[in-house]
Amino acid sequence: MPLHINGAGHPEFMTLPWSLPLEQWPTDQIAALPRGISRHVVRFVKLADRVVAIKETNASIAEREFVMLRELQRLGAPGVVPLAVVSGRTNALGEPLEAALITEHLQFSLPYRSLFSQALREETTTRFVDALAVLLVRLHLLGFYWGDVSLSNALFRRDAAEFTAYLVDAETGDLHASLSDGQRSYDTEIARMNIIGELMDLEAQGHLEDTVDPMAIADRLQERYDELWEALTQTATYTSNIPLRIATRVKELNDLGFDVSEMDMRETENGDALVMRAKVVDAGHHARRLMRLTGLDVQENQARRLLNDLDEYRVLVSHPSEDEGYSAHQWLMKVFEPTVRAVPREFRKKLEPAQVFHEVLDHRWFLAEAADHDVAMPVAVASYVKNVLPNRPDEQSVLGTPASELNAAEMTADLPALTAEVEARSQETPVFEGDNTGAWGRATEDEADATAPDDEPAPPPTVTRQSTKREPPAHKVPGSERD
Amino acid sequence: MATVTYDGASRIYPGTERPAVDKLNIEIADGEFLVMVGPSGCGKSTSLRMLAGLEDIDDGAIWVGDRDVTHVQPKDRDIAMVFQSYALYPHMSVADNMGFALKIAKVDKAEIRSRVEDAAKILDLTEYLDRKPKALSGGQRQRVAMGRAIVRQPQVFLMDEPLSNLDAKLRVQTRTQIAALQRRLGTTTVYVTHDQTEALTMGDRIAVLKDGVLQQVGTPRDMYDTPKNVFVAGFIGSPAMNLGTYQVFDGQAQVGRAKVTLSRDAIAQLKADDKNHVVLGFRPESLDRAAPNAEGAIPIEVDIVEELGSDAFVYGSIPNEFGESKDLHFAAGDSQVVVRIDPRDVPGKGDTIWVTIRGGEQHVFSAATGDRLNAATIHQDGIVK
Ligand SMILES: Nc1ncnc2c1ncn2[C@@H]1O[C@H](COP(=O)(O)OP(=O)(O)OP(=O)(O)O)[C@@H](O)[C@H]1O
Ligand SMILES: Nc1ncnc2c1ncn2[C@@H]1O[C@H](COP(=O)(O)OP(=O)(O)O)[C@@H](O)[C@H]1O
Ligand SMILES: [Mg+2]
Ligand SMILES: [Mg+2]
DSSP, rough: OOOEEEOOHHHHHHOOOOSGGGGGGGGGGGGGGOOOOSSSEEEEOSSSOOOOEEEEEOHHHHHHHHHHHHHHHTTSBBBBBEEEEEEBBBOSSBBBBEEEEEEETTTTTEEEESSSSSSBBHHHHHHHHHHHHHHHHHHTTTTEESSSSTTTTEEEEEEEEEEEEOOOTTTEEEEEEEEHHHHHHHHHHHHHHHHHHHHHHHHHHHHHHHHHOHHHHHHHHHHHHHHHHHHHHEEEEEEHHHHHHHHHHHHHHTTEEEEEEEEEEEEEESSSSSEEEEEEEEEEEHHHHHHHHOOOOOOOHHHHHHHHHHHHHHTSSSOOTSSHHHHHHIIIIIHHHHHHSOEEEEEETOOOOOHHHHHHHHHHHHHHHHTTTTTOOHHHHHIIIIIIGGGGGOOOTTOOOOGGGGGGHHHOOSSSGGGOOOOOOOOOOOTTTTTOOOOOOOOSSOOOOOOOOOOOOOOOOOOSOOOOOOOOHHHHHHTOOOO | OOOOEEEEEEOTTTTSSSEEEEEEEEEEEEEEEEEEEOOOSSHHHHHHHHHHOOOOOEEEEEEEEEETTSSSSSGOOEEEEESOOOOOOOOOOHHHHHHHHHHHTOOOOOHHHHHHHHHHHHHHHHGGTSSSSSGHHHHHHHHHHHHHHHHTSSSSEEESSSSTTSSEEEEEEEHHHHHHHHHHHTTTEEESSSSSHHHHHSSSSSEEEETTEEEEEEHHHHHHHEEEEEEEEHHHSOOOOOOEEEETTTTTTEEEEEOOOOOOOHHHOGGGGGEEEEEEOOOOGGGGOOOOTTOEEEEEEEEEEESSSEEEEEEEEEOTTTTOOOOOSSSSSSSSEEEEEESSSSOOOOOOOEEOOTTOOOOOTTTTTBBOOOOBBBBBTTTOO
16 A cells, blocks of 8 residues: 555655654654653654654554544644544555654643653642643533543643643544543543552652642542533522523633533423523633634633733723723733733743733732832833743743754654653743632532442342353464454 | 343433443353454443443343342442553553552552562563563563553453554454463453454454344354354454345355355245345355356356465455346445465456355345344354354
């Protein structure tokens, strides 16, 4: 079978050295970026205008994952963008090579292993896990069963004081109209196991603070997941003041970051109460509002932060009676853009603009506290650019790393599945104090659910055969040696 | 150790009409290795999750040993699910990689170590216990993953396509290991795969599912020699059985130009609904070369010959001057047939070869229902199975 590239029509894909196993690709084409634990060979490859992730796997899995990622993208799920599947690869001797899945490298994304150089702090760990819980709820709402939830199979982007998680490995997933409780609980169970394993691995490496208890963190995932799922899918029954109740419920969901696009409301049999359930909720409430007002496309918690500042601006500087769209435009021109433009070009790969803005706001708060009076935005920006930003690592993607700096493990050809990740390049700095955005709502009550009642004990079924142990079939089954 | 019984167990997903698993009845003996196989979406994973306690059972019951577990919480079922994919942790020792599920279950340290050592002995990993996974070969890593389930010492293992993301070579190697290991441990195991080769080579018995309905359960030999219906006949075996719908005259099926005498018990079972048609099946290796125009011989026009050293396969078609048989809906597609032939006597493309179906190796199915009509297959050695 000749080389076959199916997907985005990117001419550069044709020129990549497909006749070499990925592990042997020339290092000048490889971007040394940190990545999670994986069984397959996964490497980042530099193209003229972007970085792509290439994973070698068998053709049917690559094809399936490609289709699945594309479908998820269509549904608006946060995940990596699939570009193409490459099959029919052969080496110089004409021997077959594994197929490859090409995905777009998610800019400014951080695998969980890259966010520390010494030890992963408890606070950071919990933020990761919270982000993963949100991702899992979002995917489950869309009917996606993941099958391999783990920190390695997600990517994290800074999102104001939080992280937002993106799905990276959809290999084991399945899409349905909606998931059964069993499918959801299997996913959270897998997530727990994997998180504990991943954190214990960090522990073994000495990269986890002593105070962090992997099992407590895994329990937290479950709690967060349950809370959020309950908050988003609960059914409420109202008997009075119904319009207000509905408005309140919508507001609650908005505060959690979700818009309600379909509400299911029905009267009870006797007509004296209303049973209400949000049927379809879409994540990204604040991101959408900010987009509508300013055209800025940022993540949810960044949007919250920006909107807070925008609303403050409207009240204090512009005028509350001013048209919302007009003052948003003013804020964009006079506050947001000057701040972001104040970042020198050489620092622009460090953080996304919206994240820079968020950090400047934090920095301004620190300065104000230290000085005991308000600090003007331009002053805060100048100080941030001078004192904070230079020490931040580049997080867009570590482009142009000279080959000599590539971690040896990255280049180890014989152990692809277990190669240690490129060592941490970035360091967590405590810039998040004083930020209270992004807290997810509390869950309501405990589901103090009694165990299922035991039905009448029925007689056990009789299993007649004792054992079916036997010699394997005498004749060779044709084709059994081929696959 | 335990038996497992699906007793009319059904699962209907909310919002769907057709059950994903429909009145499943299987009795799995203590220590048995049962493989559930079927195309994607046939209900394998659902059946497994029902047994694990992760999926509601809408109707019927599931038993583990003499205990009705239909309403028992997953953690109280003493069943270990081997995940579809297993990560190994590079900085943890092989022993820790194997024992960490027990750590989660708060088993005490000494107990963990002793169970891990036992498992390592069985898995031939003893000398690696204190090494890092990096030191292991692909097959050994796969065994560490197995070890993780073994140390839990459950009554039943459940495995959902554990080999699906391995490359072909490692897959063959690992499936042999899993089967051998299961026989050593003697733990009842339910294994799910869409790959019929895996099913044939691994299972004590195989259960074939389609659209949530159990089609047949039996030994690999049963499934191969006496498929109960057209679906099982076409699904089990590679290359697949040749299947076609043919008209019957005087106890003979008109296969192209040839008249193939059908077994008497099959003819006796024909019903009005069959409208004098049968689905006739014959495996690629059930054919003997015959002289041109010999009695009962089917002519086959050769399209491609695939030579595999010890075997050769002819891919061809049955020329049909009598017109295509009307109703081919049970067949794979067209009049394509595959014939295994002696690799020392290989025809050329475009040649016509003549073959007869070896005595007792025909499979006759109802054209109306797809159900098997002839009772059993008689083998070359004349033994009725
Ligand atoms: N598009 C991408 N952008 C950024 N990072 C990526 C991308 N694709 C893969 N990665 C990184 O590569 C790692 C491995 O990828 P992936 O999880 O798809 O491999 P895998 O071998 O299928 O993993 P598993 O062992 O879980 O099955 C991820 O953890 C992630 O860090
Ligand atoms: N949550 C769900 N909602 C509706 N249908 C589902 C759901 N989960 C699975 N199904 C359907 O149930 C059937 C069996 O699924 P599954 O057990 O996953 O099959 P298999 O493992 O054999 O591929 C399929 O038709 C599938 O689409
Ligand atoms: Mg992965
Ligand atoms: Mg499945």
